[in-house]
Amino acid sequence: MLSPDEFNTAVRSCRFCPMCRHADVTVDLTRSETYSARGRGAVLFSALQDQLPYDADLGDVLYRFFADGLCHEYCAGHIIHDEMVIEGRRRLVAAGASPRSVNAVCSNVERCGNPWGLEEPDLLSLSGATSRAELLVYFGATARLKRRSVVLGLSLLLRSSGVPFTVLRNEGDPGLLLYQLGHVDAGISAATQLRERIAQSGAKTVITPDADAYRSLKAGFDRVAPVTLQIRHSVDLLKDLAPNLRIRRDAPRSVGYHDPCALARFSPCHDSPRELIRALSGSAPSDVRVWNRNLAHCSGECGGVPFTHPDMTERAAQRRLSELRETGASMIVTSDPAAAVALQNSDLPVHELSEFAAACVFGERWEDEINSTM
Numbered sequence: 001m002l003s004p005d006e007f008n009t010a011v012r013s014c015r016f017c018p019m020c021r022h023a024d025v026t027v028d029l030t031r032s033e034t035y036s037a038r039g040r041g042a043v044l045f046s047a048l049q050d051q052l053p054y055d056a057d058l059g060d061v062l063y064r065f066f067a068d069g070l071c072h073e074y075c076a077g078h079i080i081h082d083e084m085v086i087e088g089r090r091r092l093v094a095a096g097a098s099p100r101s102v103n104a105v106c107s108n109v110e111r112c113g114n115p116w117g118l119e120e121p122d123l124l125s126l127s128g129a130t131s132r133a134e135l136l137v138y139f140g141a142t143a144r145l146k147r148r149s150v151v152l153g154l155s156l157l158l159r160s161s162g163v164p165f166t167v168l169r170n171e172g173d174p175g176l177l178l179y180q181l182g183h184v185d186a187g188i189s190a191a192t193q194l195r196e197r198i199a200q201s202g203a204k205t206v207i208t209p210d211a212d213a214y215r216s217l218k219a220g221f222d223r224v225a226p227v228t229l230q231i232r233h234s235v236d237l238l239k240d241l242a243p244n245l246r247i248r249r250d251a252p253r254s255v256g257y258h259d260p261c262a263l264a265r266f267s268p269c270h271d272s273p274r275e276l277i278r279a280l281s282g283s284a285p286s287d288v289r290v291w292n293r294n295l296a297h298c299s300g301e302c303g304g305v306p307f308t309h310p311d312m313t314e315r316a317a318q319r320r321l322s323e324l325r326e327t328g329a330s331m332i333v334t335s336d337p338a339a340a341v342a343l344q345n346s347d348l349p350v351h352e353l354s355e356f357a358a359a360c361v362f363g364e365r366w367e368d369e370i371n372s373t374m
């Protein structure tokens with residue numbers, strides 16, 4: 001969270017500045033300066049001067065933003081634009097003026113442990129994990145509830161490689177989403193509770209396929225410190241296991257890779273996914289021109305936008321898909337279940353990396369075969 005002085009500096013810096021405009025996905029999609037970085041600076045400056053109220057109109061500007069870290073990559077003044085917007089959102093929440101969709105996410109996480117308010121699966125039996133092991137897999141809410149093939153694929157690969165692992169019966173939420181939506185205290189509380197559950201598990205290493213959870217656990221955020229255990233993205237472990245996997249000869253070769261924002265910029269993990277794809281398919285994945293690695297455009301899944309403005313998420317996803325299509329790839333792979341969900345409305349197959357690895361080892365119909373035995 002920015003201090004009042006840091007917030008003032010950020011607002012005054014951004015309100016007249018066009019320097020990151022070309023990197024801002026929102027202004028590109030809306031073609032409106034209101035939704036640019038300087039537009040957000042301008043409305044927050046007016047709010048600071050009591051010329052604009054903290055109301056739904058201000059909320060519309062602040063919540064149509066992906067908080068994807070890309071503005072910061074181009075900022076000569078090192079202004080953390082994302083944090084400026086998050087502080088503006090926090091003030092909207094404090095004023096009771098945040099959108100209903102934002103408050104619903106907060107109450108869903110508190111009530112059910114996930115942002116959709118869905119009933120949680122029995123993760124221990126779904127994954128086939130053991131009740132105690134040195135390796136803990138934190139699957140994350142999207143894998144648990146929106147993309148179970150990630151749970152099934154990663155678990156199958158670990159079990160077939162003889163790697164014992166455990167899971168948390170109640171994974172809960174890593175807190176970053178709540179923080180980004182402006183429910184700062186709730187986000188910090190969720191992150192703290194997760195750290196306590198991980199400590200009580202007795203695990204020594206945590207892996208996760210969820211890019212935002214990886215960022216939250218590895219780097220922390222705001223007052224939340226990084227977890228002191230070894231934290232790895234699941235692609236790192238799969239890359240270690242790859243030499244001993246029996247990869248099928250018909251594994252797909254023409255793969256385009258999408259860097260999820262958390263791995264692109266916040267907790268950089270650029271090479272391991274590419275090395276894993278090369279080990280599985282025999283060829284390096286194709287990269288989007290310019291907008292790859294630390295400059296990767298958002299799939300639309302960041303900053304809480306899927307909850308506040310799902311239309312913006314879909315448009316950002318289609319924009320990213322058109323960039324990925326230009327690589328000539330026949331399949332898209334990413335290392336985050338939420339990015340895979342955001343990109344799934346596509347004419348090309350889209351896979352999270354555990355799903356892709358499972359298909360390369362067990363064949364394209366691996367999931368059908370698992371489901372028929374469950």
Ligand code: SF4
Nearest residue numbers: 014017020037075081
């Ligand atoms: S984040 Fe930096 S580059 Fe972007 S508008 Fe603000 S001051 Fe300018």
